[in-house]
Amino acid sequence: MNTQVSPSPQFYLTAPAACPYLAGQMERKVFTHLVGPRAAEMNDLLTQGGFRRSQNIAYRPACEACRACVSVRILANEFEPGRSMKRILAANAEIVSATGPAQPSTEQFSLFRRYLDDRHQRGGMSDMSALDYAIMVEDTHVNTRIIEYRRREPGAGLGVVPKGELLGVALTDMMSDGLSMVYSFFNPELEKRSLGTYMILDHINRTKALGLPHVYLGYWVKGSAKMGYKTRFQPQEHLTARGWEVFDPSTDA
Template structure:
């Protein structure tokens, strides 16, 4: 007879649904709830096994005939930006970042809405209301931060420096061994800035300054063009059947 500890997490399996990354395939996920004071430690443990967080849910793919989704984490202390990355950093020197508590604002939602309408109008997040957005930001039982990226106001100091135009936002978790980028969005009309890449570069530096060895980027899906950007950040580790291994592709 199996005995479950009253505080042990229970895991559930979703029904099959169309895969958002590989056409013609179906996806399933295994998930559990992150609640109470044990949530941070549980997320740390589950992240080692390839789980991701969405609000108070930790999940990972559990597809029957496909293993294309591979968890990726960057080794922050070994990362060195190459020429293309340095160009992106230089291109965004006029931006300044501010770390906030996980609290939504109407300004954030306006930018989020512009991003979704331009990039993911047919995706699962296309119908998110301002209340849905607030839940995405606030509904966390772990240490979560909102990083705002704004245009620098020339000569501004203190609170005035935080009034520049909001151009990008990242929702990130702080774990015991790294930062985990939960979701990010940015001004869709600023393609020349490569803001998605810029935020990853900024988070690598943030994790390094915090003494954290990893930046968790979620899943790389081999064969999905929209996920190819994650492979550019080297060195990195992939979660394989025998554990985390350095990627040598």
């Protein structure tokens, strides 16, 4: 009997479930496990092929009658912020960020709960506990980092680890061709700051500084209001049946 473990990932298909983005639609997903010494390499390949990571699972839509979910990545080196985005950067000039290992904290979870209770009261994550949050952050076999965004304390100098109020958090995978924003959340009471947009702009700048080309934003769903913000960051590519292609915003009508 051959007991050798196959180096190739094994893929599985979920049962149909109600689509969280489009009313009346059913979704299915194909998924595999990201474990072992090749997990980071596999995460790169699968993300470039339209998969997303959640803990140690990589998945992508496999719906029978719908192709609305489209993988999106920003072309970081070609991106230039417009007027509204420059205003957002200026409005948040006092924010400082720090990158650390994928480790949860009570402070992060408190902000996470405030965000969920305000933005996603009926979503699949609405009942997440502190343990669930810790698993979401820590259960990774790839190069994952936590980026914390804080209000700069008066008198804090450069090179000092920021200790001001926590305003936002991003769980981010460091990949060979850029950064993949796995999940991010922020203080929902600071709506005028547009912190979600600010964190994406920060990831674009970080990717440029690394000399890498892409920021992966996950899936865009045309017709879903909660996904509409993703097409604001131009230029960007969408994964089609022909591969990654530059998206023409004029077609998003």
